[in-house]
Amino acid sequence: MARRRQAVTIRHVAADVGVSLQTVSRVINNEPNVRPELKERVQEAITRLGYVPSIAAQRMSGSRSYLILALNDRARTIADWRARQGTDWVDQMLLGGMLKCAEHGYRMIVELVDTHSDHVERELLGAIAALQPDGIILTPPHSDNPHIVRCLTEQQIPFARIGSNAQDAGMPISMDDEGSAAMATRYLAGRGHRRIGFIAGAPEYNLSGWRIDGWKTAMAEAGLATDDLLQAGDFTFASGERAARALLALPSPPSAIIASNDQMALATLEVARKAGLSVPRDLSVISFDNTPMMQFTQPQLTAIDQPIAATASMAVELIIAAQKGEALPDRVTVIPATLVERNSVVDAKQTVSA
Missing domain, CATH: 1.10.260.40 (lambda repressor-like DNA-binding domains)
Known part of the structure; x- marks a missing residue:
């Protein structure tokens, strides 16, 4: 042998x-x-x-480990993997984070942590002891988990907080969820829509509330009522179905709906189809996230494209800068989103060919 x-x-x-x-x-x-x-x-x-x-x-050259640890929500990530629905968030985070790490001779490792666990601090301390990371990237909802934030502050480890506006600790990085929701709402209002429904995300994510705020702000700017046009969701397909059914069952249903993520937008398409409504002829739809599937729906969905890769890349840059003792931003770092126009929105009351 x-x-x-x-x-x-x-x-x-x-x-x-x-x-x-x-x-x-x-x-x-x-x-x-x-x-x-x-x-x-x-x-x-x-x-x-x-x-x-x-x-x-x-x-061996010093105290640095050249490792950056990224924490993602365990329950939601595993649920998506098991359902074989993909996790574009994780893919984009790896794209931005790993490429930026490679530029500086670092490695990035992803750990899944249950933010609701009573043992979250013990899990986190165990990972820190095993890996000795130079810094940690927190993703929602970990970014604003007080136990995790306090633990990392006590450990004196540089950490970036993706999807957080808090400036009490760490380095917050926002994708401007409030501004993104306002952008989508203004876009629809600009195309003549007066009844614009909104399907919110899971309440444990602070960004869900910010998106509601952005929708409400833009509706108020346009002189539009929100009264019965807000429905709760939790980022799952099933919650999107429930919310879309409730909106479309209103005495005066919306002519457009903004869904707070792609799965709930897909659910909205399905509910509309079953109700005999054509998108976008009878109902315009805008989604959040812009995962790959949005290009393959019928019709292709207009979506808020969140710059996840760019945000993860910025998180790595900030952590490395903190390690080097460089000056850091004294405010929230904002990586703005964009609106990708496709085929799921038309002017209100406009008729298009099926």
């Missing part, structure tokens, strides 16, 4: 060049306090021996 090839370690590189392990580690981490001639010799040995630097080797 063929013998397994021994892996090249940092010790092999150090022995080959005749330097200490710490010197090799400083070269790996591109630190300035290494003579150019010595740096060239170490890099040549790394290439010739086929050494792949490890996280352990990177840690």
Whole structure:
């Protein structure tokens, strides 16, 4: 049987060049306090021996681990995975976060944490002890969980709070949920819609309330009533069905509906279809998130495109800046969303061909 090839370690590189392990580690981490001639010799040995630097080797140069830990909601993420409905949020977070980490020689690891758990602090401390991350990215609803925020503050670990407007601790980054909902509402009002329904997201997410506020603000600006046009949802398809049915059963139903995420928008399409309504001829629909499926619906859905990748990338930049002791923003960092126009909205009372 063929013998397994021994892996090249940092010790092999150090022995080959005749330097200490710490010197090799400083070269790996591109630190300035290494003579150019010595740096060239170490890099040549790394290439010739086929050494792949490890996280352990990177840690030898100091207290940094070169790891950034991102926390996502366990229950919702696993539910989506098991239902095989995809988790575009996680995909986009990895896209932005991992690419930005790679630029700076870092790695990003995702952990799933149940924000409702009585043991959330113990889970978090366990992850911190095992991974020793240089910083942590919190995603909703973890971003405003007081137990998690207090725990990280006490541990003195830099952390970014995606989807938070709180400035009491950490580095908040907003995708301007309130402004995004207002943008969608103004767009519909500008196309002549007077009865604009809104399906809200899960109440444990602060961003759900901000989106309601944005809708209400834009409705008030246009002189439009909101009275019976708000329905509660929880980001699931089933809740979207219930909310859409309630809205369309009103004595004066809306001519347009904004759903706070894509699953509830899909549910709205299905409810409209079963009611014999054509989208957009009889009902205009706008969604939040703009996951890939929005391009394949019939009709393709107009949607608020949340810059998740750009936001995760900014979170990594802020954490690395904090590690370096650089100046940080003294206010919430805002990464604005955009409205992607497709085929699910027409002017009010306009007739289109089916």
